[in-house]
Amino acid sequence: MTDKTVPRVRVRLGSSRSYDIEIGAGALERLGEVSRGALSPHARRIVVISNRRVFDLYGADAVRALRSAGFNVAHWLMGDGERHKSLLTAGRSLGFLAETELERSDAVMALGGGVVGDLAGFVAAVYLRGVAFIQVPTTLLAQIDSSVGGKTAVNTPAGKNMIGAFHQPRTVVVDVRTLRTLPAREMTAGWCEAIKQGAVGGLKLLNQTCRFLAAWKRFSSAHHEAKTGADAQVVEVERGLAKLIAAQCAFKARIVAGDEREEEGRTDYRSRRVLNFGHTIGHALESATAYKRFRHGEAVGYGMLAAAEISVRLGLIEASALESLRAAVHLAGRLPRADDLEHESILRLLRLDKKVVGGHVQWVLLERLGRARIVSGSEIPTRVVRDSITAALQSST
Ligand SMILES: NC(=O)c1ccc[n+]([C@@H]2O[C@H](COP(=O)([O-])OP(=O)(O)OC[C@H]3O[C@@H](n4cnc5c(N)ncnc54)[C@H](O)[C@@H]3O)[C@@H](O)[C@H]2O)c1
Numbered sequence: 001m002t003d004k005t006v007p008r009v010r011v012r013l014g015s016s017r018s019y020d021i022e023i024g025a026g027a028l029e030r031l032g033e034v035s036r037g038a039l040s041p042h043a044r045r046i047v048v049i050s051n052r053r054v055f056d057l058y059g060a061d062a063v064r065a066l067r068s069a070g071f072n073v074a075h076w077l078m079g080d081g082e083r084h085k086s087l088l089t090a091g092r093s094l095g096f097l098a099e100t101e102l103e104r105s106d107a108v109m110a111l112g113g114g115v116v117g118d119l120a121g122f123v124a125a126v127y128l129r130g131v132a133f134i135q136v137p138t139t140l141l142a143q144i145d146s147s148v149g150g151k152t153a154v155n156t157p158a159g160k161n162m163i164g165a166f167h168q169p170r171t172v173v174v175d176v177r178t179l180r181t182l183p184a185r186e187m188t189a190g191w192c193e194a195i196k197q198g199a200v201g202g203l204k205l206l207n208q209t210c211r212f213l214a215a216w217k218r219f220s221s222a223h224h225e226a227k228t229g230a231d232a233q234v235v236e237v238e239r240g241l242a243k244l245i246a247a248q249c250a251f252k253a254r255i256v257a258g259d260e261r262e263e264e265g266r267t268d269y270r271s272r273r274v275l276n277f278g279h280t281i282g283h284a285l286e287s288a289t290a291y292k293r294f295r296h297g298e299a300v301g302y303g304m305l306a307a308a309e310i311s312v313r314l315g316l317i318e319a320s321a322l323e324s325l326r327a328a329v330h331l332a333g334r335l336p337r338a339d340d341l342e343h344e345s346i347l348r349l350l351r352l353d354k355k356v357v358g359g360h361v362q363w364v365l366l367e368r369l370g371r372a373r374i375v376s377g378s379e380i381p382t383r384v385v386r387d388s389i390t391a392a393l394q395s396s397t
Pocket residue numbers: 051053054057080081082085112113114115116118138139140141142145146147148149150151152153161178179180181182183186189296
């Protein structure tokens with residue numbers, strides 16, 4: 001049974017590119033009809049791109065729902081992990097689309113986390129100069145963030161997300177039940193991104209996120225092994241989760257609608273760039289540890305604390321706002337230790353970050369909890385950055 005009490009979220013974009021995000025426990029069951037409604041009447045075939053782990057869990061349900069809506073379905077599985085989000089993988093999957101004779105009116109579907117979503121979206125953007133794309137995100141991060149907004153990319157040895165395209169999906173189908181099988185660390189990483197969206201999106205969203213997180217933690221520890229049960233409590237918790245994801249998606253949708261392509265000159269608190277809160281230091285931490293120690297969201301957890309430390313030192317926010325953010329990150333879960341990392345190497349990596357404009361890092365800071373302020377690195381003394389990094393990395397959560 002699908003829970004229909006959660007409203008669908010609309011992403012409003014120009015020239016008939018608007019789309020709905022369908023969210024609910026059991027939403028996968030409706031994947032066929034939702035896809036039918038979102039695609040061209042001429043669509044006959046769908047290629048599902050996924051990985052072995054996710055496809056073993058949810059592939060059969062997804063394929064069954066699509067077939068029952070009359071689609072001819074094939075699937076193509078990529079390797080699991082960030083290193084497979086590459087041009088090599090993209091090339092192989094493009095070969096598969098050509099072999100199966102996917103046509104202009106057909107569609108590519110991503111079933112998986114952000115890695116699968118970014119790669120499949122990129123492939124959909126370039127195959128036949130662009131075919132319809134549907135996102136079925138199965139990680140918390142992908143459900144609140146990466147599946148919405150049309151950024152697609154692959155990595156190259158020169159850097160993450162170096163090659164990509166803007167290609168909006170026709171629809172996004174979020175089944176919160178898929179999170180039942182997501183490892184705890186992946187949940188923590190997703191929660192960190194949810195806190196990020198609250199920290200720059202408004203106190204209401206942040207508080208809603210923290211309230212749910214506290215309840216979720218109580219529930220998870222009480223029901224450690226019963227998470228797959230269908231009892232009333234699980235239904236209730238998943239309904240709350242779906243509502244929170246809807247609120248998170250609505251925020252992301254608003255930002256994307258107002259600044260679809262992240263215009264270079266925009267530095268206001270509603271520009272797409274604010275979604276990079278915590279990412280400047282976050283990326284540096286990932287890079288400093290060769291992408292081995294942190295899940296991306298975990299590194300963003302520390303990155304947010306460092307950006308908030310800078311904000312305090314510049315007199316933008318009160319120390320109490322930093323403490324509230326720290327409490328929120330703490331709720332997200334335990335982060336790997338970071339107090340052994342050298343702040344000098346982090347500083348060096350910051351200068352290489354993609355967000356450098358005209359030789360300066362563009363910092364996303366806070367002017368209060370719930371509102372971002374973008375500040376050029378030229379206005380921030382190196383000593384402030386160094387001290388803030390040191391302080392943030394000491395925080396044991
Ligand atoms: N396009 C965007 O706007 C955007 C935004 C943020 C992040 N991203 C990208 O997203 C990627 C990270 O995505 P992610 O955090 O989802 O990681 P991921 O896709 O690597 O998924 C994490 C792990 O969870 C597994 N998994 C996925 N769903 C599962 C489920 N339901 N049950 C059990 N296991 C499951 C995956 O196989 C993988 O091992 C990065 O490449 C990042 O660049 C893109």
